[in-house]
Amino acid sequence: xxxxxxxxxxxxxxxxxxxxxxxxxxxxxxxxxxxxxxxxxxxxxxxxxxxxxxxxxxxxxxxxxxxxxxxxxxxxxxxxxxxxxxxxxxxxxxxxxxxxxxxxxxxxxxxxxxxxxxxxxxxxxxxxxxxxxxxxxxxxxxxxxxxxxxxxxxxxxxxxxxxxxxxxxxxxxxxxxxxxxxxxxxxxxxxxxxxxxxxxxxxxxxxxxxxxxxxxxxxxxxxxxxxxxxxxxxxxxxxxxxxxxxxxxxxxxxxxxxxxxxxxxxxxxxxxxxxxxxxxxxxxxxxxxxxxxxxxxxxxxxxxxxxxxxxxxxxxxxxxxxxxxxxxxxxxxxxxxxxxxxxxxxxxxxxxxxxxxxxxxxxxxxxxxxxxxxxxxxxxxxxxxxxxxxxxxxxxxxxxxxxxxxxxxxxxxxxxxxxxxxxxxxxxxxxxxxxxxxxxxxxxxxxxxxxxxxxxxxxxxxxxxxxxxxxxxxxxxxxxxxxxxxxxxxxxxxxxxxxxxxxxxxxxxxxxxxxxxxxxxx
Numbered sequence: 327x328x329x330x331x332x333x334x335x336x337x338x339x340x341x342x343x344x345x346x347x348x349x350x351x352x353x354x355x356x357x358x359x360x361x362x363x364x365x366x367x368x369x370x371x372x373x374x375x376x377x378x379x380x381x382x383x384x385x386x387x388x389x390x391x392x393x394x395x396x397x398x399x400x401x402x403x404x405x406x407x408x409x410x411x412x413x414x415x416x417x418x419x420x421x422x423x424x425x426x427x428x429x430x431x432x433x434x435x436x437x438x439x440x441x442x443x444x445x446x447x448x449x450x451x452x453x454x455x456x457x458x459x460x461x462x463x464x465x466x467x468x469x470x471x472x473x474x475x476x477x478x479x480x481x482x483x484x485x486x487x488x489x490x491x492x493x494x495x496x497x498x499x500x501x502x503x504x505x506x507x508x509x510x511x512x513x514x515x516x517x518x519x520x521x522x523x524x525x526x527x528x529x530x531x532x533x534x535x536x537x538x539x540x541x542x543x544x545x546x547x548x549x550x551x552x553x554x555x556x557x558x559x560x561x562x563x564x565x566x567x568x569x570x571x572x573x574x575x576x577x578x579x580x581x582x583x584x585x586x587x588x589x590x591x592x593x594x595x596x597x598x599x600x601x602x603x604x605x606x607x608x609x610x611x612x613x614x615x616x617x618x619x620x621x622x623x624x625x626x627x628x629x630x631x632x633x634x635x636x637x638x639x640x641x642x643x644x645x646x647x648x649x650x651x652x653x654x655x656x657x658x659x660x661x662x663x664x665x666x667x668x669x670x671x672x673x674x675x676x677x678x679x680x681x682x683x684x685x686x687x688x689x690x691x692x693x694x695x696x697x698x699x700x701x702x703x704x705x706x707x708x709x710x711x712x713x714x715x716x717x718x719x720x721x722x723x724x725x726x727x728x729x730x731x732x733x734x735x736x737x738x739x740x741x742x743x744x745x746x747x748x749x750x751x752x753x754x755x756x757x758x759x760x761x762x763x764x765x766x767x768x769x770x771x772x773x774x775x776x777x778x779x780x781x782x783x784x785x786x787x788x789x790x791x792x793x794x795x796x797x798x799x800x801x802x803x804x805x806x807x808x809x810x811x812x813x814x815x816x817x818x819x820x821x822x823x824x825x826x827x828x829x830x831x832x833x834x835x836x837x838x839x840x841x842x843x844x845x846x847x848x
Contacts, residue, residue, distance in 0.1 A: 327372070327373055327787070327791050327792050327806035327807065328807065328808050331808075334348055334349070335349055335350050336348065336349060336350045336354075337353060337807055338353050338356055338357065338361075339813040340842075341813075341842060342812060342813055342841035342842045342843075343809075343810060343812060343813055344808060344810065344812075344813050346809050347807055347809055366817060369818060369819060369836055370817070370818040370819075370821040370822075371817055372787065372807075372816055372818060373791040373792070373814065373815055374534065374536025374791075374814035374816050374838065374839070374840065375535045375536065375757040375790045375816060376535070376537040376745075376790060376791060376794035376795055376798075376805065377535050377538040377539065377747055377750070377755060378538075378539045378682075378705050378745040378746075378747050378797045378798075379539055379541045379572075379651075379685075379747035379748075379749060380538055380539070380540070380541055380747060380749060380750040380755055381459075381540065381541050381542060381749070381751065381752075382523070382526050382527070382538055382540050382569070383519075383523065383526075383552045384459075384545075385526050385529070385751040385755075386519065386522035386523045386526040387514065387522060387548075388425045388426075388751060389522050389525060389526070390423075390518070391424055392408040392409055392411070392412040392422070392423070392424035392425070393426060394408060394409070394424040394425060394427040394454055395425070395426030395428065395457060396426075396427075396428050396431040396432050399432065400433055402432060402436075402438065402442065405432070405438070405454075406446040409422060409443065409446040409447055409452060409454070410446050410447065412424065413446065413447040413450050416450055418450060419449065419450065419451075420450055421450065421452075421468075422447050422451065422453075423452075423455075423511070424452070425454070425455040425457075425751070426455070426456075426751070427463065428456070428457040428609075429456070430609055430714075430717055430721070437497050438463040438496065438497075439463075439495060440465055440493075440494065443464070443466075443496060444465045444466050444467075446465075447465060449467075450467065451465065451467040451468035451471050451511075452464060452465040452467070453468055453511060457609075458612075459607070459752065460500055460607045460610045460612050461498065461499055461500075461607075461612075462497075462498045462503075462504045462507070463496050463498070464498060464507050465496060469496070472506055472507040472509075472510045474494055474507065476488065476491075476493055476494070478494065481503050481506065483500055483501070483502045483630040483631065484498070484499050484500035484501065484502035484503030484504070485498075485503055486499070486503050486506070487499065499610075499612060500606055500630065504546075508546055508547050514548070516554055516555050519548075519551055519552060519555040520558060523559060524559070527565070528846070530567055530755060531566070531840075531845045532838070532848075533756050533757060533758075534757060534816030534818070534835040534838050535567070535755065535838070536567065536568060536839075536840045537567070537569075537570070537795075537798075537804060537814065538567060538569055539569075539571075539572050539599070539651075539747075539797070539798065540569055540571055541572050541601070542572060542573075542574055542601050542653075543571055543572065543573045543577065543601075544573055544574035545601075549573065549574065549577040550577070553573075553577075556569060556571070556595055557590075557595065560592055560594050566840050566843070566845045567594070567840065568595075568596075568804075568812075568814070569596070570798045571590060571595070571597055572599045572601045572651050573597070573598070573599075573601060574601045575600050575601065575639060575643070578600045578601075578648075581597070582646075593841070596798070598649065598651075598798060599648070599649045599651035599682065600643045600648050600649070600650050600651070601652075602631075602636070602639060602640070602650065602652045603653040604630050604652055604653065604654050605627060605654055605655055605658070605659035606627070606630070607655060608655050608656065608688075608718065608722050608723070609717065609718075613655035613688075614626065614628055614629045614655075614656040614662070615656040615658055615688070616657045616658045616661070617727075619722055619723070620720075620721060620724035620727075621721045621722065626658065627656055629658065629659060633662055633666070636662060636663070636666045637665075637669055637670075640652075640663075640667060640669070640670045641666075641670045644667075644673075644674055644676065644679065645670070645673070645674045647676070649679060649680055649681060649799075650667075650681045650682070651682040651684050651705075652666075652681070652682070652683060653684045654683055654684065654685065656687075657689070657693070660688065660690075660693050661693065663683060664696055664697065664702070667681055667700050667702055668696070668700055671700050671701070677701075678701070679701060680703055680797065680799065681703070682702070682703045682704070682705050682797060683697065683702055683703070683705065684705050685705070685706070685749070686706055686732075687707060687710060687731055687732055688730070688731065689704060689736075689737075690730075690733075691733075691736055691740075694737050694740050695740055703743055703745065703796070703797055704737060704742065704744045704745075705746075705747055705797065706734055706746055706764075706789075707732060707746075707747060707748075707749050708732045708746050708760060708764045709748055709759070710731055711731055712763045712770055713753050713770065715769035715770070716769045716770055716773060718775075719773070728775060729775060729776045729779075730776060731776060731779075732764075732776075732779070733779050734746070734781050734785075734789070735776070735778050735780055736779060738785055743793055743796060744789060744793065745790070745793045745797050746760050746761070746786065746789040746790055746794075758818075758830065758831060758834075759831050760786075760790070761783065761786035761787060761822060761830055762831040764780070764785075764786045765781060765783050765827045765830060766828060767779060767780050768828075783823050784823055786822075787823070791805045791806065792805035792806050813839065813841060813842040814840050815839050816835055816838050816839070817835070817837040817838075818833050818834070818835060819833055819835075835848065836848045
């Protein structure tokens with residue numbers, strides 16, 4: 327991934343850095359006594375993958391929860407059986423949690439109800455997270471313990487749907503509604519979180535990932551505990567993944583008030599972006615669209631904040647010299663966020679802020695041109711094409727809009743730097759598959775979605791390496807194999823740049839190396 331040496335056959339590592347890169351003969355010249363030579367037998371080496379938006383800490387917590395996703399579950403009865411099993415391991419009154427429910431994939435094609443969760447767990451409060459993260463389901467005991475009932479006012483930016491009798495149905499829409507219940511759920515201990523984080527890191531290593539942006543620390547109310555767990559692992563030299571912390575704005579404000587910024591600045595743990603959200607998820611029908619949803623002709627979704635509120639927040643953090651990452655899926659949300667960025671940059675000109683638009687699924691050509699003008703980096707969730715593309719065509723967006731989902735080809739055409747991500751655990755963390763999705767744009771049912779938005783394998787690899795390093799101002803440290811940079815790399819079974827595009831997904835990770843140390847070997 328270095329323009330001056332696009333292909334090399336050997337490199338040398340000294341300590342945690344690349345020492346030299348070149349031909350076999352050039353590298354033999356710099357080897358000395360004690361040098362260990364490794365012949366990879368023709369396998370392919372790339373810079374370590376950098377996942378620029380995912381939720382490692384959220385995934386870690388799900389390891390202690392019931393898996394309510396589809397697959398493995400096909401029906402609501404399957405999901406309820408898992409809730410009952412999880413309940414059997416709890417004492418009466420203890421919280422039961424699940425994750426991953428998808429109303430659009432389950433056979434019944436609907437949301438869970440309060441009554442169903444009551445029957446599955448009559449003596450325990452239940453909280454089940456939707457796969458999107460923008461919805462949740464609770465039972466009667468959870469609502470009673472949280473004070474949620476018929477007289478609960480609708481939270482700003484969220485919704486507590488109620489039935490014809492005025493009782494909440496058990497569905498909670500968006501973060502502000504979920505917080506009504508989440509703040510009453512005991513947070514896991516620091517020791518538990520540390521153990522779970524270490525398990526989660528191993529999962530990332532198997533995918534060739536050496537660096538991540540942990541995408542929304544504090545979203546579920548456990549941000550302080552997560553930060554402490556990360557800091558302790560770093561201090562104990564057990565954190566073998568480089569973490570760039572993306573922190574919700576309220577928690578970021580606490581860090582600034584307490585002057586704790588300098589506590590996060592090592593090679594393994596850095597204070598990253600301020601996280602804001604301006605809409606929800608297309609598949610949860612909470613993204614803000616310019617035109618109505620395909621299956622709901624009178625509904626466009628909603629912005630989470632008034633434009634003036636978003637403008638003020640963006641202006642505040644931009645003026646402080648911080649990087650901002652804003653979640654925006656629908657084109658109306660993207661327009662709102664872009665207006666806020668443009669206004670802040672006019673008020674406080676900054677040459678190199680690298681603010682990010684997270685997901686950015688329905689960006690138009692005009693949005694892309696304006697992002698380039700103002701210096702915004704779109705961070706595309708291209709896995710949507712495979713996992714939800716068919717449903718975007720038939721339910722959410724219709725044929726025409728779905729063709730331009732995650733417009734990486736248009737961004738490349740305009741010369742806009744972008745990165746790719748998995749949003750794990752929303753979709754599996756697998757950079758090779760995400761590259762495959764960007765190159766081929768084939769849906770789960772085999773439909774080609776957006777022919778002109780395809781990119782070649784080299785550009786997809788850039789989006790997961792050198793472009794991804796750019797997102798955290800670290801292109802001088804990582805993202806390519808170059809003398810002086812961190813020795814973070816992955817060994818692959820094949821070369822994604824030379825195999826047939828449709829077989830990129832079949833390449834496997836043979837080993838992962840962080841700072842010159844092997845952290846995974848297949």
